[in-house]
Amino acid sequence: MSRYWKRNQLRLAPWLFLAPGLAMFAVYVIIPIFQSLSISFYDWDGLGEAVYIGTDNYVELIDDEAFYISLKNNVIWLALYLLAVPAGLFIAIFLNQTVRGIRIYKSLFFFPFVISQVVVGLMFSWFYAPDFGLFYKLIELITGQGIAILAEEDYVTYGIIVAGLWPQIAYVMILYLTGLNNVAPDQVEAARLDGAKGWKMLWYVILPQLRPATFIAVVVTVIGALRSFDLVSIMTDGGPWGSSRVLSFYMYEQALSEYGFRMGYGAAIAVVLFAIMMVFISGFIWKMWRDETER
């Protein structure tokens, strides 16, 4: 035994170190993905017998208006959430100075990211609250007629996205602040001597050096947009009349809320969301893989 161990130690050791973590990850993450795929072909209330119904759940999705509303909202989320990237860059550039107290300013600007989305949601609900909310008052002051953002089908999703952007911009900002901190000063000086400034400097000299930060910013923003659940649940619970649902929320509603326990149908929605995410995840992984193997 001990001789075998001595000879094969280097080959066995990594797997022994991996075993506990990999086992946990497999049980709670990898295997459930396949189980969900399989459940999506069943009609199941979570307790009784699961009945195999083939692709019926997916066929039902095609005619489900609520599904399309959720899908549309997800697209809006994704498109608008990406605004966090330029906005975060803008704030980072604004704060990248060395004046007194700037460190405190940086941490306070970062503050929203540390707070739970539940609290962010409550803060913005208060902000938007009809009759007395700060935002409502502001609109009333400007247009003479306040808008209860969270009660209007046409505005509600945008109102929630703004709440989501708040912490997300803070996150992107801190990524770019770190990036800006590491921009090569000699290159900036050289470009300055060549007469580059403002937008040109930013576009041709600074942004290429910020590429790693931009990559991470885009990754976390895309994932964040598609994962949006907390804010929808806290601020509107999907309403009014389901108009602010997103796929992640609609799935939860179908599978676990008072609307019933349709595990199979919920799983089918989750599979669609997973497929959408997989497009992005594959892209990220592909790029990371390239970076790894090139090194």
Place this chain on the structure above:
Amino acid sequence: MFPRPIQQTSLTAQWMYKLALPVALILWLLPLLGVAMTSVRPAMDLAQGNYFGIPSSFAFENYLDVFRNSDIGSYMLNSFKVTIPTVIGAVALSTMTGFALGIYKFRSNLLVFFLFVAGNFVPFQILMVPVRDLTLDLGMYNTWYGLALFHIAFQTGFCTLFMRNFIKALPFELIEAARVEGVAEWRIFWYIVLPLMRPAIAALSVLIFTFIWNDFFWATVLTTSKETQPITAGLSSLNGQWVAAWHLVSAGSIIAALPPVLMFFLMQKHFIAGLTLGAVK
């Protein structure tokens, strides 16, 4: 340095900048300031429509009220019960997985690594039904440890990514030298690599603490009663009870936000180091 240091510009521009900073900050934190103000407003003010004027008095008793008349204390305790074991568990597991993937060269190394990375990005909903089922089967549904166990497993993905990249940047000669000396692999892990990982462990602990404290989705999926629910889920149901009692909602929100905020300010350096890993090459 980009942009050009403000010190090199005209005096007016410098003054403008110094003025713009606090104004921008106040605008940025407006929702937060509003809630903080509301949390110390007496209920009477709100009833009379005094939402933004000067509070008639500072009602710190709102906070006492929240603690006395709601279960917020036990929700907070539950949050700690879930969060602390998760931090310990996920960090412990990922020091090992990170070590395995960062030090050893074997054929499926990258494959396993990207399995962790990809798993870390999947939508929660694809895991929801099976994980809830599994937790039920294990008899851990609606317990803090059932929730913590899932969190440990899921966070291991992100932590492995982090630890592996950190270990990869350590000087490999150290390990080679130890191997030449005939040091056993587990001793290399324990006595050589682990002490060098302290900054990574600190950074991850703060990050995971914040992530788990702030988790809402899994808290609603895996716990249901006030004896087990963490503060995020608790706050959500309290919000339902305190309809329009904004002074209480605000005070509750501030209390719920406090631990991660304290963590952030106390461990700021580690927190940001963890969050921005990979943002620079």
